[in-house]
Amino acid sequence: MTQGQAYPLLLHRCESNCAIIYCNDGFCEMTGFSRPDVMQRPCTCDFLHGQATARHSAAQVAQALLGSEERKVEITYHRKDGLNNEDYEPAPGE
Template identity: 45%
Template sequence: MVILHSVSDDNTIRNSNFVLGNAQVPTLYPIVYCSDGFCELTGYTRAQIMQKGCACKFLHGPETKDEHKTQIDKALESKNELKLEVIFYKKNGKRLYKHVTQMRNDK
């Protein structure tokens, strides 16, 4: 699961915008669910988001650091949790400064 928090959020799942990815499909980790809040936050429709990779590369832009892209990819590959602050971009090109939390399901 990838969760995007506003920098000022209290970081609870209830106030989070998130996508769920399928870890059984390596390299892509396709999104199998996205919250309404994630759609509203990014400006993408659910249909546009579904089956994209949960690394959220479609949100990358000119100020998204390569280091952060690599950290997200490595965390997915190694199935490790990750927390960091990333600059992403909405569909309309507006910057999003977000906390990203990758979580795994141990079941």
């Protein structure tokens, strides 16, 4: 993905306690986390936060999810290995 390109929705279905109860294969591949690593983690995805994740953006995501609000937020998430979308370039043709 190129810088500034948004990822599609990759997590879905959060219980009332905000635990992740489903994630797709694409999410696991993109983040480097296995499905068991992700299950029952907070749907705010704080486990994907890193040095490039702005606190303000993370707070907006949490507020939207916990308050059931629709909101557009630009946020940088990190892979399990610490890389983020600004740390790598996609291969040609991707």
